[in-house]
Ligand SMILES: Nc1ncnc2c1ncn2[C@@H]1O[C@H](COP(=O)(O)OP(=O)(O)O)[C@@H](O)[C@H]1O
């Protein structure tokens with residue numbers, strides 16, 4: 062695989078797309094290193110799909126430029142198309158066919174002879190945990206199986222860049238983990254993955270770098286660590302048995318965690334947002350120490366948890382307001 066001298070799979074400068082007077086994508090710059098997973102994180106309506114569709118040559122930009130492995134997405138759209146794939150766009154899965162039939166058909170369409178097409182289908186079904194369901198009609202698949210088949214269909218011919226647009230939205234935690242494993246397999250084989258998501262933890266688990274987008278603009282960019290450093294590593298939530306011990310608990314937590322402790326409206330609840338400079342392991346260690354010290358002081362704790370920062374917390378930290386979705390869909 063030949064990459065640019067810059068090592069970038071995708072480079073975008075000032076990309077714009079308007080629908081009427083709605084600037085859906087309002088001047089986005091992106092630099093996606095080859096061979097990595099790059100996360101584009103933002104709420105519903107932020108402009109993720111529109112941006113990805115322009116990069117995949119499915120929509121023509123109204124302003125700005127972008128290249129995929131050095132090829133201009135407008136001037137050399139054919140070359141770009143030869144390198145990219147987007148789930149659910151190029152490869153449409155037929156609900157009445159079985160998983161194996163769908164993948165074999167698609168492999169035939171990209172030029173494999175029948176035995177090679179069958180072999181490629183079998184290989185993907187196996188890699189994505191669908192061998193048992195291979196002979197079943199797709200309309201009888203669960204949501205998670207369907208999502209995995211969609212991804213398999215989009216990599217029949219290994220693309221250099223794969224666009225995964227919210228691949229886990231609406232999936233249960235187990236199916237989400239299966240999709241994450243698949244993303245890791247794909248990037249392990251050298252494909253650059255651009256993944257859009259509404260979940261910070263998903264971007265954190267998979268991506269080497271993340272761009273946070275809001276109203277068509279990139280409002281933050283960096284490694285997950287850098288992003289969390291501006292947001293906080295997560296929050297410790299505590300509920301006490303007795304409200305009259307809260308002042309004491311507050312002092313204790315403040316001393317151990319060295320951060321401000323918030324008293325919740327609920328008279329037995331406290332929250333402390335951990336400093337973003339601590340690692341996940343560090344956060345867990347601090348939380349464990351806090352719990353031990355509370356017990357040692359004879360303060361009874363009914364409920365204790367360490368939560369990862371959510372997209373809302375990221376938006377609160379970056380924009381001083383929660384993530385607003387343009388369509389009130391969730
Ligand atoms: N084909 C279209 N016609 C008109 N408006 C659109 C179209 N596609 C998207 N939009 C609007 O552009 C904005 C960004 O949408 P989208 O890119 O789908 O966001 P996301 O994928 O982040 O949810 C939204 O306000 C959406 O309503």
Ligand SMILES: [Mg+2]
Pocket residue numbers: 109110111226227
């Ligand atoms: Mg979208």
